[in-house]
Amino acid sequence: MNSKLRALALLCGLAASAGALAAPSAALLERYAVEARAADPAFAGFSVARGEALHRTRYGLGKPDTPACTSCHGENARAAGQTRSGKAIEPMAVSVSATRYGDPAKVEKWFKRNCNEVLGRECSAREKGDWLAWMSTQ
Secondary structure, X not given: OOHHHHHHHHHHHHHHHHHHHOOOOHHHHHHHHHHHHHHOOOOOOOOHHHHHHHHXXXXXXXXXXXXXXXXXXXXXXXXXXXXXXXXXXXXXXXXXXXXXXXXXXXXXHHHHHHHHHHHOOOOOHHHHHHHHHHHOOO
8 A cells, every 4th residue: 555545544544533532633634744745755654653662762852851752651651641740641542531632732732842841842743643643543
């Protein structure tokens, strides 16, 4: 299956589950795909594997106490996490937190904040789409 069809299948699958799980909307993922193609014409779709790697990799480029997403969100996306100050964070997995990704403005707010804290920069559109693709499988 070519990469465009795979990406379309992923978007359709996410759109089909959006009503029940409030998964990332097809419109949000399509926006990230358009932005990713503009940045890299060779963009071939989002990758669950890259999304998982983004979540688990220790970068150490942002704040010293948050070198990875797992610093606060933990290794298991289906389990609750905890901020450095001890505040509980709801699970990130779509299967557990049914409404977490329903509001694109909130998704963008948290990507901006968390990417800067972990990576020391904003996430690219491809990184956002990859991460959301992985969370949609959790």
